[in-house]
Amino acid sequence: MRMMAAALSFLLVAASPAATVDDLGWLAGDWVSEADGRWTEESWAPPRGGLMLGHSRSGRGDALREFEFIRIAAGADGTPAYIAMPQGGAPVTFRLVQRDKASATFENAAHDYPQRIAYARAGDTLTATISAIDGSKPRRWTYRRR
Template sequence: MKKSILIIAIVVFGSCQNKSDKQFEKLEKMNWLIGQWENTTPEGYLTETWSKANDSTFSGQAYFIIKEKDTVHNETIILTQVNEELIYRPTVKGQNNDEPVDFKLTSDTENRFSFENPKHDYPQKIVYKKVNDKSLIATISGVQQGKSSSESYPMNKK
């Protein structure tokens, strides 16, 4: 009897361990994003910095300084897994009453993650593509002023 109880306890504990390890599996697939990414172009300087806030959440900060206009685009981003959903939640200073907008993960492969919110004015889609360990391309796209639009931002890890 004691042997049976011990075996049941081991099985139950082992199954709990496996479930816990995979609890934030979707977010963990994006661990490669952690760090500082940047790109300098003739138009300006872009930097995006990601850190792990906790097991279920990454925290991001993005800046784009446009040289000619001396304008700073600033946004904070939360990438969080809530149950089985991975949510990309940017808050852009000066837009949407400084409130966050949720984009839900709609597809993912080993190196490409697409987030969408068809009700958002622009963009409706945000894609992160890992080119290699030191390079990524972030793309925003959707319909803007009645026309399809897409902008890509290649970045290198610092």
């Protein structure tokens, strides 16, 4: 039974049209998470010209602790990729491996941490989770639309 379900799942994925950056437009917006004096903000511009631009920053009180420039663009094979530049450093690319109408998972098994970045949206709530490739060491942020 499991093999049948896995085969059916593979056929459904193989039969679906290739993802584009436009398919990830549900991520666009200004998102904020605040708890215990800590805050994290993430903003995404809507897709245009095959590109989504974003940034995030986090801190405590008035002090900035981290920032990141991020973008989603088609990779060399046309599959969307999440490209992060933590602290403005060298880009790290995570390839889209799974998506539906309101969630997306990007992976880069060769990166130290994180290796997986996942987003899921439900109405005005956005959840972002980073983890190792096997799902261990998860860190999660729950954002609300600003």
